[in-house]
Amino acid sequence: MKTAWKYTAAAVVIGGSLWAGSMLNLTAEGASVTSQPGSSDDPVVTKSYVDQAIQQALKGGGTTTPSTPSTGGNTGGSAEAVEIVTVKPGETLIAGAGAEFVVRAGKAVIYSSDSNGVADLTDGVDIKNGGTVANNHLLSFPREGRGIQVLEGNKYSLTVMVRGSYSIR
Numbered sequence: 001m002k003t004a005w006k007y008t009a010a011a012v013v014i015g016g017s018l019w020a021g022s023m024l025n026l027t028a029e030g031a032s033v034t035s036q037p038g039s040s041d042d043p044v045v046t047k048s049y050v051d052q053a054i055q056q057a058l059k060g061g062g063t064t065t066p067s068t069p070s071t072g073g074n075t076g077g078s079a080e081a082v083e084i085v086t087v088k089p090g091e092t093l094i095a096g097a098g099a100e101f102v103v104r105a106g107k108a109v110i111y112s113s114d115s116n117g118v119a120d121l122t123d124g125v126d127i128k129n130g131g132t133v134a135n136n137h138l139l140s141f142p143r144e145g146r147g148i149q150v151l152e153g154n155k156y157s158l159t160v161m162v163r164g165s166y167s168i169r
């Protein structure tokens with residue numbers, strides 16, 4: 001008799017769960033039926049609007065409405081735009097405060113006029129003066145006066161993605 005009661009209770013619990021799940025499914029399906037394409041609940045947007053929103057988000061603009069894209073080029077190391085910079089052997093790329101570098105090609109080393117280094121955010125380490133920089137690693141320069149240069153003896157230039165202000169010496 002106790003066995004029959006267990007089977008009956010299990011059947012009721014399973015049946016109740018199935019019924020509750022189907023009710024939740026109907027509620028979810030019903031909610032999506034009321035949203036018509038083009039309504040305020042489901043607006044239709046253009047590809048250019050989506051592209052602008054993506055670019056704004058990549059630049060750190062958050063979720064604000066994208067503005068009209070600028071037609072001018074980036075000519076001075078803006079804090080938001082990424083610029084491709086070539087560093088020749090014998091030159092030093094000096095970062096402004098808050099700048100970020102990514103060495104895309106070439107063999108680079110850290111330049112620092114003091115004992116402090118540069119933060120390699122990809123590996124989570126501090127690279128001291130003269131330390132090698134791995135390609136495709138994000139470097140952060142909290143203070144100005146530090147930078148990167150071509151590894152001594154290397155005859156090839158560096159290709160660096162730069163976000164923020166910089167100078168070449």
